[in-house]
Amino acid sequence: KSCGSSLNPTDLIEPRSTLSGEKPVLKTTKHWYLPLDKYENWLRDYIEQGTLDGKPHHDPSTWKPHVLGQCKSWLDNGLQPRAMTRDLEWGVDVPQDIPGAEGKKLYVWMDAPIGYISSTRQWALDHGKDWEPYWKSEDTSLVHFIGKDNIVFHCLIFPAILKATGQYILPVNVPANQFMNLEGDKISTSRNWAVWVHEYLQDFEGRPDELRYNMIKNMPEQRDSEFTWKGYQDSNNNELVNNLANFVNRVMVLSHKYYEGVVPAVDLELSIKSSTSQEDTSVFEDELHLLHARLEKVGSLIARFDFRGALTELMEISSAGNQLLQFNEPWKAQKSEPEAVKVVLNLGLQIVAALSIACRPFLPFTSDKLRQMLNLQDVKEQGEWAQLLKQFAKGEPILKAEHQIGAAAYLFTRIEDELIAAQIQKLEASKQSNKGVEYPELGKTIQYDDFAKLDLRTGTIIAAEKVKKANKLLKLTIDLGFEQRTVVSGIAKFFEPEQVIGQKVVLVANLAPRDLKGIESQGMILMAENQQGELGFVSPPADWVNGFGVR
Structure with a gap:
């Protein structure tokens, strides 16, 4: 993350998988490449001179130094062809009518930028507008607002793709921001080291602009910055x-x-x-x-x-x-x-x-x-x-004489120390809860074929009742769309029967039936467990149709 260099797998010293601990194995495979090396000359002119096809395109002096610096580093090291496909089980398929494309997925920085264009097209369809001028007209200025970790993709790779089509305009600026930290540490949603907007609006009711002001004032435009509650106050x-x-x-x-x-x-x-x-x-x-x-x-x-x-x-x-x-x-x-x-x-x-x-x-x-x-x-x-x-x-006022103004009101009021102390304490509580967390050990490594044997289906709980003489078990009726299943689940400690009616679930549908307290359980629902041992449903979006697979 710090050096910004692109390494080949063979450059790594004693590499190991962070998930399994296994050593990677080199294999021969087929990929499709974006020939960045062939585009290097015009990309250099585009980045350093602001020209495209010999004509002025943009003013490079308006680009942020760290954006130009990262791009020049890549150019000076010489651009190499970049694989635009991957051997993955998930992702956007390479068109299957291409010989050798079976099992191939598009590289994320091939398909994700295309999403910018397709989302514009969908917006235009929804609003009765023409999408093409937004991406093809010389009267349009294309600007990418991103973070510094995505500079190369938006300044070199995506422009190369756009120009290669011969139809699309290229960005006139990529004003990438650096990173904003929080109270001396990196923002982390997984560690709850963050300021959640919905919580802020509850704790500071009627003060949305106060946060906007401080965030803009501390925007990491040229270097990393930091949000502090005292600074906000x-x-x-x-x-x-x-x-x-x-x-x-x-x-x-x-x-x-x-x-x-x-x-x-x-x-x-x-x-x-x-x-x-x-x-x-x-x-x-x-x-x-x-x-x-x-x-x-x-x-x-x-x-x-x-x-x-x-x-x-x-x-x-x-x-x-x-x-x-x-x-x-x-x-x-x-x-x-x-x-x-x-x-x-x-x-x-x-x-x-x-x-x-x-x-x-x-x-x-x-x-x-x-x-x-x-x-x-x-x-x-x-x-x-x-x-x-x-x-x-022209020296003309915008409020004319004799205009009647409205009543005066306070735009902003002071924020007291007690309110700030409560926010700092909330973060401190998150820090303490993260200390000493003992994560469960990873299970034994399995092959994909083992996982693929599981038939996971989406469903909805339509009935629930407690199991007699079993204070941990609930008897659930789950609608899979094409049939209903009875499942006995050990979630009674965390949920009352009436709480789970209508809950979307993921069911292991091909698990062998099992007798639990005299009830045949026809599968198992997936639950997540936190560090306190509490359970929560693993569920698809509420509007998804029941009975379809989970991959």
């Missing part, structure tokens, strides 16, 4: 509350206090203290031009996939709004300079309106709240950004 309390929410609240409250929530008309020639410096002055149009420049920077950074930088610039707009208020102190100047206060608060409302659009990619729920406060329609993502820039470039 600090970003909320010190940035969202103290900066953004504070600015919006002050502008809204003062506008209601002085003008009953009506956007005031202003003297366009009246000078106020600039939002950039307490020593400088500006007029209304100057501040709109400054706001336009800040918004353009946000948009430019988004276009370059620098989302962290764009979020920082977004918060700088809010900071500039706070400075505008601090430098001009409208709460003090209302009696002595009421016309200047009108300019300051009108500009404050223009900034809030701009933020309601500019924050949409990052904080969509906050965008909706701001639009409601301003008495404006929700952002529909249908050109509002372009219209905003167009008006500010």
Whole structure:
């Protein structure tokens, strides 16, 4: 994972199977290859120069250094033909009309990217659209958002496949992120070392944007990053509350206090203290031009996939709004300079309106709240950004004088230490539960033919009752679709009969019948066991038809 090198099986020193401990055996087999070596020259031009067939295709300077670095490493080592088939029991079949294709499956990085195209086609069918322009039109920009462990597949292998067809466009950027860790350790769902979104939304009700903000702020765009609960708390309390929410609240409250929530008309020639410096002055149009420049920077950074930088610039707009208020102190100047206060608060409302659009990619729920406060329609993502820039470039406000705004409301509230401590404790509990876990030893190695003897079928429990004088057993009636079976199962300790009615199961259907407490058990259902010895059903999706095989 760290070196990024591709090794041949014969390069490994004393290899052993991690599952069986057996030593691999070399065998002769037939495979189909993607001739990457023949594509190396044009792939190098594509990656390093941003050209395709001698024509400009994209700007390689906008690609992340670690993406280019990994691709160049492969190119400098010389590309080799890559097998696109595998000898496996599962996977997508190689078309069986090809001689020698029997038992062959497609390599995952042959069929998985094709899924991108087929999913687009299915989406287009569902929505009455044409799928081909999305993958074949020169007016389309194809961008792959991935993790760093899949860079080569999306920058070299998939582009080679696309170009080899002669019909498809190639990606103009692959802004791969690096890895995000959690509280000093790698995220691991199997170890429960993770922040589960559904649990977060329960524990932090009404705070989806607070998590989005912190995740974007710490996005591993150039190097590995880390999510910490204290960092989450600090970003909320010190940035969202103290900066953004504070600015919006002050502008809204003062506008209601002085003008009953009506956007005031202003003297366009009246000078106020600039939002950039307490020593400088500006007029209304100057501040709109400054706001336009800040918004353009946000948009430019988004276009370059620098989302962290764009979020920082977004918060700088809010900071500039706070400075505008601090430098001009409208709460003090209302009696002595009421016309200047009108300019300051009108500009404050223009900034809030701009933020309601500019924050949409990052904080969509906050965008909706701001639009409601301003008495404006929700952002529909249908050109509002372009219209905003167009008006500010001309020095025109987006909130007209006499517009009635809505009531002020708190955008964000502080997160207290107790709530954060509970989340840290939850992770610590996961860490402790993972310590000293003794995994059961693997069973004796069997051959595939032994496993293939099992006939596993999907079914549904349609009746259940306790077995008399046996506190561990339930008598189950299982519908296999083509017939019903009676099965005695030792799950009574974990499930009441009424709990399992309707439960999907996997049944060993060709197990010899066995007498249990005077009942003939016609098979066995599969159950999973956790480290506490508790049982859970191994089951297919709820909408699957009964009676079909499990492989």
